[in-house]
Amino acid sequence: MLLTCLDLEGVLIPEIWIALAEKTAIPELRLTTRDIKDYHELMRKRLQILDRHSLRIQDIQSVINTLEPMDGALSFLQWLREQGQVIILSDTFTEFAMPMMRKLGMPTLFCHSLEIDKEGRIANYHLRMENHKAESVLRFRQLNFYTIAAGDSYNDIAMLQSAHEGILFKAPQAIQAEFPQFPAVSQYLDLQEEIAKRAARYKS
Amino acid sequence: MLLTCLDLEGVLIPEIWIALAEKTAIPELRLTTRDIKDYHELMRKRLQILDRHSLRIQDIQSVINTLEPMDGALSFLQWLREQGQVIILSDTFTEFAMPMMRKLGMPTLFCHSLEIDKEGRIANYHLRMENHKAESVLRFRQLNFYTIAAGDSYNDIAMLQSAHEGILFKAPQAIQAEFPQFPAVSQYLDLQEEIAKRAARYKS
Numbered sequence: 564m565l566l567t568c569l570d571l572e573g574v575l576i577p578e579i580w581i582a583l584a585e586k587t588a589i590p591e592l593r594l595t596t597r598d599i600k601d602y603h604e605l606m607r608k609r610l611q612i613l614d615r616h617s618l619r620i621q622d623i624q625s626v627i628n629t630l631e632p633m634d635g636a637l638s639f640l641q642w643l644r645e646q647g648q649v650i651i652l653s654d655t656f657t658e659f660a661m662p663m664m665r666k667l668g669m670p671t672l673f674c675h676s677l678e679i680d681k682e683g684r685i686a687n688y689h690l691r692m693e694n695h696k697a698e699s700v701l702r703f704r705q706l707n708f709y710t711i712a713a714g715d716s717y718n719d720i721a722m723l724q725s726a727h728e729g730i731l732f733k734a735p736q737a738i739q740a741e742f743p744q745f746p747a748v749s750q751y752l753d754l755q756e757e758i759a760k761r762a763a764r765y766k767s
Numbered sequence: 768m769l770l771t772c773l774d775l776e777g778v779l780i781p782e783i784w785i786a787l788a789e790k791t792a793i794p795e796l797r798l799t800t801r802d803i804k805d806y807h808e809l810m811r812k813r814l815q816i817l818d819r820h821s822l823r824i825q826d827i828q829s830v831i832n833t834l835e836p837m838d839g840a841l842s843f844l845q846w847l848r849e850q851g852q853v854i855i856l857s858d859t860f861t862e863f864a865m866p867m868m869r870k871l872g873m874p875t876l877f878c879h880s881l882e883i884d885k886e887g888r889i890a891n892y893h894l895r896m897e898n899h900k901a902e903s904v905l906r907f908r909q910l911n912f913y914t915i916a917a918g919d920s921y922n923d924i925a926m927l928q929s930a931h932e933g934i935l936f937k938a939p940q941a942i943q944a945e946f947p948q949f950p951a952v953s954q955y956l957d958l959q960e961e962i963a964k965r966a967a968r969y970k971s
Contacts, residue, residue, distance in 0.1 A: 564861065564880050564895055644873050645865075657768065661849075669848050671875040673910065676768050691768055691911045702906035706877065707895045 565647030565762050566703050568696070568722060570714035571655060571672070574732055575636040576663045579627060579655060580609070586626045589616055596717075606688055619683035620658055628662045639751035640667055646762060648708070652696040654718055656688060673699055696722035709765045711758055728761045730754065769851030769966050770907050772900070772926060774918035775859060775876070778936055779840040780867045783831060783859060784813070790830045793820055800921075810892055823887030824862055832866045843955035844871055850966060852912070856900040858922055860892060877903055900926035913969045915962055932965045934958065 572578045584592035591612050599605040613623070643649050653660065653674040664672055673695065678687040692698060696714075700722055703710050712719070712726035715734045723729025723745055731739055731747040732754050739747040748754050776782045788796035795816050803809040817827070847853050857864065857878040868876055877899060882891040896902060900918075904926055907914050916923070916930035919938045927933025927949055935943055935951040936958050943951040952958050 648875050648877065650875060657851075669872065669874075671852050671854060673852065695910060699910055702910065706899060706903055706906060 564708055565765070566708035566710050567643055567647060567649050567758060568652045568700055568703070568710060568712040568726060569640075569643075569649065570696075570716070570719050570722075570732075571651050571653035571660065571663075571674075573715040574633075574713065575640065575651070575667060576632050577630055579630075579659050582630050583623065583626055586629065587616070587618065610685055610688070613685055620677070620679050620685060621683050623659065623685075624662055627659060630663065632663065632666055635751040637667060639755060640670060642755060643758065644668075644670065646758070650699070650703075652699055652712075652722060654696075694721060697725040700725040709762075711761055713754060713758075727765075730757050768912055769969070770912035770914050771847055771851060771853050771962065772856045772904055772907070772914060772916040772930060773844075773847075773853065774900075774920070774923050774926075774936075775855050775857035775864065775867075775878075777919040778837075778917065779844065779855070779871060780836050781834055783834075783863050786834055787827065787830055790833065791820070791822065814889055814892070817889055824881070824883050824889055825887050827863065827889075828866055831863060834867065836867065836870055839955040841871060843959060844874060846959060847962065848872075848874065850962070854903070854907075856903055856916075856926060858900075898925060901929040904929040913966075915965055917958060917962075931969075934961050 569575065580592055584590055589612065592609065594605060594608060596602060596605060599608060640649070649670055651670055651672045653672060656675050656677045657672065658677045658679065660672055660674060664670065675688065675690045677685050678689060680686045696719065700710050700712060710726040711728045711730065712722045713730040713732045714722060715732055716738065720742060729745045731742065731745045733749045734747055746757055748757055773779065784796055788794055793816065796813065798809060798812060800806060800809060803812060844853070853874055855874055855876045857876060859878050860881045861876070861878055862881045862883065864876055864878060868874065879892065879894045881889050882893060884890045900923065904914055904916060914930040915932045915934065916926045917934040917936045918926060919936055920942065924946060933949045935946065935949045937953045938951055950961055952961055
């Protein structure tokens with residue numbers, strides 16, 4: 564039985580922090596692990612910025628609510644959910660993702676969570692688990708699923724390596740060049756074809 | 768983060784084999800593990816009956832398509848999917864369940880599968896894994912989810928025992944009496960309340 568694991572940001576929806584930076588006109592929120600290598604330092608910095616601008620979760624969710632899934636994402640996902648099971652494995656936070664999940668038809672999402680105080684201030688963040696994408700795929704394999712994983716960035720590589728089949732989707736050229744073992748496509752119809760081909764090979 | 772595991776038949780939708788027996792007027796299809804103890808013997812028997820009546824997967828799916836989720840199931844499930852993640856753990860077959868899953872808004876389903884030949888005859892069945900309900904819950908726990916499980920029958924007990932919290936839903940009196948350690952409710956609003964109470968306790 565087929566279970567496909569998909570990254571969320573950059574694959575089905577826009578990058579949330581970048582969209583926040585644009586919509587709030589706070590360019591500092593564009594900081595990524597390319598600017599600050601340590602993820603936890605980056606997150607502390609991001610929460611400080613939100614505090615400094617008095618941005619509460621309600622404000623952030625209103626901004627996220629104005630975003631739309633990427634063109635073609637919804638029909639791709641609808642197709643995929645007819646082929647087998649789909650679980651989205653993301654390093655975002657459930658409170659950020661929820662408005663988008665509704666627009667995507669509420670697929671199952673494994674991600675992290677925020678600690679929000681009574682006034683809506685983001686007090687802290689909690690990673691449910693380090694390296695949870697690959698850890699999840701390993702467990703789906705133990706449950707005898709045939710797993711295909713698709714993602715676009717460095718934090719997806721372990722997931723792609725752990726799955727029976729990994730596919731790069733909309734990945735930057737540098738990542739495609741560094742991991743030539745994975746087929747790389749950038750259109751939903753091509754991703755659909757890559758998945759269908761593998762699922763058929765597995766069935767036969 | 769909350770992940771709720773739900774049984775399918777008897778919890779969200781009617782029992783499929785019983786509905787098939789009624790709609791096809793083939794009473795033999797009502798056989799359960801109460802009549803034939805060995806599950807594999809029971810399944811071989813069921814497939815023989817389908818063969819004898821020349822029932823192909825298309826015919827069976829047409830019958831299943833006439834079924835509806837139980838009264839209140841859809842709004843309960845919609846509520847639950849807003850509280851956290853939901854995965855349906857069922858011992859049915861994906862080919863039987865699909866028409867119902869569409870009516871339930873395509874929640875994620877872990878179950879088993881059928882082997883169907885070119886003419887649509889059910890040639891065989893494949894259990895993805897023995898005891899997969901409890902095995903799945905254990906792995907969700909390893910992924911640091913807080914797990915609640917709800918089901919109605921003997922094949923759900925290991926799942927209820929494996930979860931942080933187990934709840935019997937619409938279970939026969941005999942099962943309620945045999946497993947008094949689990950709270951037992953039979954209305955969706957009561958199940959909702961039991962889940963909400965536990966989720967709140969976990970968060971605080």
